[in-house]
Amino acid sequence: NAGVMQNPRHLVRRRGQEARLRCSPMKGHSHVYWYRQLPEEGLKFMVYLQKENIIDESGMPKERFSAEFPKEGPSILRIQQVVRGDSAAYFCASSPLVGEKLFFGSGTQLSVL
Amino acid sequence: GNSVTQMEGPVTLSEEAFLTINCTYTATGYPSLFWYVQYPGEGLQLLLKATKADDKGSNKGFEATYRKETTSFHLEKGSVQVSDSAVYFCAAAGDSNYQLIWGAGTKLIIKP
Numbered sequence: 127n128a129g130v131m132q133n134p135r136h137l138v139r140r141r142g143q144e145a146r147l148r149c150s151p152m153k154g155h156s157h158v159y160w161y162r163q164l165p166e167e168g169l170k171f172m173v174y175l176q177k178e179n180i181i182d183e184s185g186m187p188k189e190r191f192s193a194e195f196p197k198e199g200p201s202i203l204r205i206q207q208v209v210r211g212d213s214a215a216y217f218c219a220s221s222p223l224v225g226e227k228l229f230f231g232s233g234t235q236l237s238v239l
Numbered sequence: 240g241n242s243v244t245q246m247e248g249p250v251t252l253s254e255e256a257f258l259t260i261n262c263t264y265t266a267t268g269y270p271s272l273f274w275y276v277q278y279p280g281e282g283l284q285l286l287l288k289a290t291k292a293d294d295k296g297s298n299k300g301f302e303a304t305y306r307k308e309t310t311s312f313h314l315e316k317g318s319v320q321v322s323d324s325a326v327y328f329c330a331a332a333g334d335s336n337y338q339l340i341w342g343a344g345t346k347l348i349i350k351p
Contacts, residue, residue: 129281129282130282159337163341163344166343167343168243168328168330168340168341168342168343168344169328169330169339169341170341171333171337171338171339174337182335182337185338217282217283219282219283219337221337224336224337225335225336226336227285228285228336228337229282229284230275230277230282230283230284231282232277232280232281232282233282
């Protein structure tokens with residue numbers, strides 16, 4: 127049973143471009159969570175999704191950021207018009223049910239030039 | 240607001256040395272406390288946890304005791320190995336199981 131898969135591992139974008147980060151949860155998991163870790167800081171919760179629904183987006187920046195988890199395929203975190211301050215490690219986690227143990231991916235390191 | 244502070248890294252030790260990674264928290268009440276580990280190229284995984292004061296979490300030779308008097312949850316291991324090289328994250332429970340309050344992580348390097 128493969129773990130949570132995130133890709134790409136490293137993503138480089140120039141200011142103003144779009145970044146798309148993908149997360150495939152563990153098999154059988156329908157709950158996905160995204161976190162951001164800025165340099166020298168701890169992980170910060172961004173958004174919690176269940177298949178086709180956003181359950182909690184209280185940690186998402188109001189502009190330029192969006193997330194989806196379609197019926198088929200991976201969850202996508204999309205950042206439009208990236209700025210240097212978006213440079214961070216983005217982690218995804220999944221769980222079979224809400225409240226159960228989280229399984230984390232290895233993260234995507236986004237660098238904005 | 241709630242916060243978690245852990246010692247800065249990298250921490251470099253020789254094999255078989257004693258390890259302590261400090262972690263302190265500020266919180267309303269007494270939240271559950273966690274240590275996660277991220278080995279190179281892998282996802283974060285739960286190493287151990289403690290749910291109430293004076294509880295001791297342990298796993299793979301690592302231990303941490305929940306001390307409410309000092310609001311601390313220091314990670315210890317008596318004899319580290321090269322395979323323990325990883326980034327260690329301390330965290331406290333937040334409003335939900337997915338909204339943990341995280342420390343910044345401590346990179347541990349063990350030299351043979």
